[in-house]
Amino acid sequence: MxxxxxxxxxxxxxxxxxxxxxxxxxxxxxxTIQSCFQLVDAQLRRQDDALAALDAVLREQxxxxxxxVLAASRQALAAxxxxxxxxxxSGRARGLTMAEQVLASAIATARPGLQSQAxxxxxxxxxxxxxxxxxxxxxxxxxxxxQAVQAYNAAVxxxxxxxxxxxxxxxxxxxxxxxxxAAEHEPQRVQS
Numbered sequence: 200m201x202x203x204x205x206x207x208x209x210x211x212x213x214x215x216x217x218x219x220x221x222x223x224x225x226x227x228x229x230x231t232i233q234s235c236f237q238l239v240d241a242q243l244r245r246q247d248d249a250l251a252a253l254d255a256v257l258r259e260q261x262x263x264x265x266x267x268v269l270a271a272s273r274q275a276l277a278a279x280x281x282x283x284x285x286x287x288x289s290g291r292a293r294g295l296t297m298a299e300q301v302l303a304s305a306i307a308t309a310r311p312g313l314q315s316q317a318x319x320x321x322x323x324x325x326x327x328x329x330x331x332x333x334x335x336x337x338x339x340x341x342x343x344x345x346q347a348v349q350a351y352n353a354a355v356x357x358x359x360x361x362x363x364x365x366x367x368x369x370x371x372x373x374x375x376x377x378x379x380x381a382a383e384h385e386p387q388r389v390q391s
Contacts, residue, residue, distance in 0.1 A: 221360045225369045228351040229287050232372055235344040236286035239375065242337035243279050247272045249333040253313075253326040260323075262316035265309045271302035286344075287351065292373025299375070306330075341375045348372045 250272050254264040278298040282291040313327075314320065351372050355364045364370070 217359075218363055221363050222367060222369075225351070225354060225360070225364065225367075228347070228354055229369075229372075231347045232344065232351055233286045235340070235347040236282060238340040239337065239344050240279050240283055242333065242340045243275055246330070246333040246337055247276055249326070249330040253323075253330055256322055256326045257313070257316060260316070260318045262313075262318075264313070265305070268302070268305045268309050271298070271305040274298045275302050287348075287370075287372040289371055289373030292348075292375055296373075296376045345374045348374050 250264065250269060254269060257263050275295065275298040278291070278295040282288070282295050285291065314323070354360060355369050355371060
């Protein structure tokens with residue numbers, strides 16, 4: 200073996216070790232996205248449970264949440280189910296973001312009527328507070344997910360990992376943007 204052949208073998212070995220290391224790093228970051236999404240998914244379910252509990256309190260008082268609120272919550276859960284399979288896929292993240300925006304809008308639209316429908320304001324307050332807590336925890340989980348996505352996307356776009364990512368199918372992951380009406384869907388304190 201001459202010096203050129205040795206240099207080529209050493210270079211190929213270094214390139215192979217780098218490629219394995221870079222792909223392992225991307226796989227770890229992708230796994231982090233998936234685990235962060237599990238938190239988002241759990242909080243979406245908690246928010247849905249809080250909405251169901253709020254609806255039950257209202258029904259006891261011969262009132263109800265507007266059907267579009269519960270339908271929007273189910274739509275968000277369905278979008279989350281799609282994302283659960285591959286939390287790193289950008290298009291699926293956009294679907295959940297849009298579903299959450301529809302839900303936030305439905306809650307904001309329904310909010311003024313809730314307090315006027317309820318006969319027992321004291322019974323309504325714990326349900327509204329549970330919804331607020333679930334929404335807050337969802338916001339925190341979404342933020343954690345977005346930070347994991349940001350770290351993954353930065354790694355995918357780093358040179359020379361960008362070359363490996365393009366060849367290996369490591370595409371850009373999608374963030375979960377907070378709903379536009381986030382400030383509007385915080386429950387207001389009921390005066391007793």
